[in-house]
Amino acid sequence: MLYVLKRIVALALVLLVSSFIVFSGMYFAPGSPEQFLVQGRTVTPEVLEAIRAQYGLDDPFLVRYWNWLVDVLHGDFGRSLLTQQDVSTLIESRLPTTLFLAAYAAIIIVLVGVGLGILAATRSGVFEKVVVFGSNLGFAVPTFFAALVLMAMFGANLGWFPVSGSGDGFADRVWHLTLPAIALAFPAIAVVARITRTAVREEQGSEHVIMAVARGVPKRIVLGRHTIRNSMLPVTTVIGTNIAGLLASAFVIEYAFTLDGIGSLLVNSVQKKDFAVVQAIALIMVLAFGLINLIVDLLYAVIDPRVRLAKEVSA
């Protein structure tokens, strides 16, 4: 319990530090937000002044950071410079697409990645070679390229899937997000498959598995209870970090497929210097990363009680 508490406090500290970094990063980037708003038009000084006052741009840096932090703790992320909207409303409307996309991709990664890895480990021969080759390839293919290829093949040529928009309702969503989710999952599938294969192979050679086989325990049970379960430790780590990474890489996919997620919103907001939105999304991403890491660590303890013991002892 203490372990969990400590991890949560650490996460909060990380959030605080990253919020400061993000805030100052936007602050010191070239070009001022009100100039971005008017985009080179010569506006009268009165107008500029009105814009600056409206967004509190004249306050000292630390005052602005403090005010912002206090508001955020009250759940108020401010207003978007660009669309004049409440940032929380804006993000609430965008978050479902990104979460759906990431969850979809995560499911694909787990099912396909782990599945292929286990198959490759237990079925040597041509199939194994294909998986190993495929994972080398998949690892080398950048996400945006996968998106292009999928779009060209299944969107343009075959016409099976739409190439833009995220759909309404569950079924329509699944249909719209299939290509993006596959493109997003692609590199991670390769990594997960490979690590799974190696881990399972290693377990197959371990003493307790050899003993179990020697003792005549049925193959199926050896595989399920001894080999796969024990090999899941490294696999969980790699799945965890890859899933956390999905949120960060989702922006490429969201952009390519014109999805209304927070990734594309982030890109747009960085370019337009829409302070409040960038800050809010950056915080959400840090939070998500931290939470997923926390969950992975907790899963460790579930899979292998020794981890829990060791950590408690060292704590």
Add this chain to the structure above:
Amino acid sequence: MKTAVTRASIALLAVASLGLAGCTADRGGDSGAKLDDGELLQLTPAATGEVDKVTWNSTYGELATLDPVKAFNYPENTIISNLCESLFQLQPDFSVEPNLASSFTVSDDAKTYVFQIRDDVTFWDGTPMTTDDVVYSLNRHLDPAEGSYLASSFADVTSIEKTGDQEVTLTLSEPNTILDEELATNLGAVVQQQQREAAGENYGNPEAGVMCTGPFQVGEWKQGQSITLERYDDYWNADKRAKAKEVDIGFVVDPTAIATGLSTGEIQGSYDVPLPALGQLSSSSTGALSFGQGMQIMAIISTGNGTFGDPAVRRALTRATDRQAIADTVYEGTGTPSRSIVPQGPWNRYPDVAEQRDTELPDLSYDLEAAKQELEAATVDLSQPIKIAYPSERAFYADILNEMANGAKELGLTLEPTGVPSAQFGAFFSDPEARKGYDGFVTTNYLSSPSPLAHLDNVAYTGSQQNYAGFSDPEVDAAIDAAYAESDPDKRAELTVAAEALVMQQQPWVPINDLAVRLYLDESVTGVPASFVYLYYPWAADLGSAE
């Protein structure tokens, strides 16, 4: 002394929204579509019938606001031109016609405008548009609290008043004979006062929207994805009632996704399809590309610094650059070498000045010998490299600048194209600090009103908006002032050409290519104008079925 009346025309947000290098696949040009000179269209075949729903795409991405006083770029204007109407309206042939104002008179000194306001116009909620709404809407530009981006265009306006039931009088401190043309943009847009006041700070955003009189009203705005325009059935101008019940406009910016969407029919049409998509679309069997008369120009803006700050160097570089090659390869035949910083399109409606332009404007044709002669007049240090900035995500700019660098080499000059990230490049147009250390930067620019005079003013008048080089020439200023004061349109056109010729001797911008509108239409739809009026004219209302 006339202050710079301005209407900027920065196509720059486009740059920002097209970002992300990784997503753009630059495809080699096997485009079969090449322009025949002067064969540019104004219209597409008229629609034969109504249609329930059309899907369109906004190439430059999502709009930020629906508020006309905060709209000045492709995404906003492309949408708002269908929603909020102005006192005057630009037509596909670039002429200007009365719209919400039924007629107007100008005083001899061109300082007092009296507008007759139509009495049969209603807002989407059915309430009549009143003269008070008109006065209120125009006055928004004068109220700093409204933060109008177009306010500088009203810098010379001293009062806007209701002077009769259906009459509004506008007074100016300086003569301006092209005010009606400027009021055909969002400058003259009319919104409902009551709704504007009720919406408060949410005005124009997806929650509060706007209340206008156009042929379409705002339907669902799915942020990050699309906006739906719904036909306003009680639109006052029955002849121009929209043919489509709904037009769904997506915000796809990735060239590959645009090409795929258009060629599969998922998207039925788009203006200004991205260059990398031309190859795939020109061979499409379900739709066709057409090329329209443009008001866009690709140019290189001098910052006034370094070697490029010398007009002789700019003139020499213009003549040493094979701008036809750029039109053929980079723009795949959809560009033509510019003869001036004012693109040809807006001049087409003044055929009488064509001859004058031929004699007075300098010859910019590709000629290395002439370029070397021009360079002899240079007074700057020619050994310094010329650094020209471009947004690194848009590779075609590098191709253009490399062509120019080849020409520079022939002259013994060094031109260094320098890519900077879009977000940073955006600041070049607003922040002098960002431009420091650069001799010039690229732009894809459009005229924000149909007037060549306004564009010249904007680029070359002392202290004006897009005069990035700090260019100042009393002769040019006087020539522009004279044209503003001339009430006879033909004489004004002549005076404008005279001013244009003066500006072109200095070339504060090096004009590269005039750009045609690259319009793609699925075979199922037709009717929209092909010329560059979709930022000013309710193009979607003309969109209908092709069968």
